[in-house]
Amino acid sequence: MLKGKTVLLGVTGGIAAYKAAYLASALVKLHASVEVILTEHATEFITPLTFEQLTGNRCMVNTFDRNFSHQVEHISLAQRTDLVIVAPATANVCAKLAHGLADDMLTTTILACRCPKLIAPAMNTNMYENPVTQDNLDILRKYGWQVIEPAAGRLACGAVGKGKLPEPELLVQYILKELALPKDLAGKTVLAGSPGPGAVSHQSLHGQDGLCHCQERHAAGGQGHSGFRPHGNSGTALCGGGPGSLCTGYVPGGGPAEPRGRFHH
Numbered sequence: 065m066l067k068g069k070t071v072l073l074g075v076t077g078g079i080a081a082y083k084a085a086y087l088a089s090a091l092v093k094l095h096a097s098v099e100v101i102l103t104e105h106a107t108e109f110i111t112p113l114t115f116e117q118l119t120g121n122r123c124m125v126n127t128f129d130r131n132f133s134h135q136v137e138h139i140s141l142a143q144r145t146d147l148v149i150v151a152p153a154t155a156n157v158c159a160k161l162a163h164g165l166a167d168d169m170l171t172t173t174i175l176a177c178r179c180p181k182l183i184a185p186a187m188n189t190n191m192y193e194n195p196v197t198q199d200n201l202d203i204l205r206k207y208g209w210q211v212i213e214p215a216a217g218r219l220a221c222g223a224v225g226k227g228k229l230p231e232p233e234l235l236v237q238y239i240l241k242e243l244a245l246p247k248d249l250a251g252k253t254v255l256a257g258s259p260g261p262g263a264v265s266h267q268s269l270h271g272q273d274g275l276c277h278c279q280e281r282h283a284a285g286g287q288g289h290s291g292f293r294p295h296g297n298s299g300t301a302l303c304g305g306g307p308g309s310l311c312t313g314y315v316p317g318g319g320p321a322e323p324r325g326r327f328h329h
């Protein structure tokens with residue numbers, strides 16, 4: 065699904081950095097070329113070696129690393145990148161990216177990227193809700209970033225609230241929506257309908273620039289249709305397709321970690 069695409073995964077110094085390893089692995093399974101840059105502080109939480117083993121590519125941390133080819137690495141990487149995702153994004157890196165700081169390999173490379181950019185902030189609820197963080201996220205949106213809302217729940221620091229990094233399956237959905245699905249489904253017209261008895265009690269499709277955004281609510285306790293995952297009572301699937309398309313795909317939340325996108329059209 066992502067063959068021929070290069071995804072630049074930025075990992076920063078937050079407790080959820082370990083989830084980035086699952087994301088990298090899922091993207092590799094979808095045949096993306098995954099380039100990972102860690103901030104120095106991210107290396108306190110997870111090692112470059114983990115990402116190198118998962119992706120088969122050298123994981124970068126230091127802008128001034130001398131072990132690269134003769135090209136200026138952050139520029140050549142920016143040129144071949146199809147999509148940037150920063151996950152998890154610390155409050156610090158959100159602020160730096162919002163204001164154009166380029167003082168490490170991650171922020172320098174991203175500043176040189178012209179491709180779509182996604183950012184998944186993850187932090188303590190008070191940090192996330194702080195108006196300065198919210199302002200920084202608004203600035204990022206203004207510059208074209210897609211900000212992936214953090215999930216709510218019990219955080220590693222013990223607080224309960226918003227600030228958790230969404231599960232890697234959901235992050236994959238955002239990436240697929242940007243990179244794969246519009247092209248997969250472009251120009252195809254399909255019939256909208258319920259995929260199976262008992263699986264979906266409500267489905268609405270909203271055409272939007274050749275993309276649709278499907279919201280499904282599964283019947284409580286119901287088993288998902290083969291193209292869906294059981295995920296509790298509600299969920300959101302992001303998929304490509306025109307108005308009137310029936311899009312079935314896995315729905316984030318619950319289920320095994322390995323993504324298995326299925327799209328019927």
Ligand SMILES: Cc1cc2nc3c(=O)[nH]c(=O)nc-3n(C[C@H](O)[C@H](O)[C@H](O)COP(=O)(O)O)c2cc1C
Nearest residue numbers: 076077078079103105106154155156157186187188
């Ligand atoms: C145990 C621990 C967990 C942390 N978790 C987070 C976090 O989830 N989100 C966040 O924004 N900062 C977190 N921090 C603070 C960042 O690591 C700190 O702001 C650091 O300067 C971020 O650097 P970076 O943005 O360059 O990776 C944590 C710090 C520690 C010691």
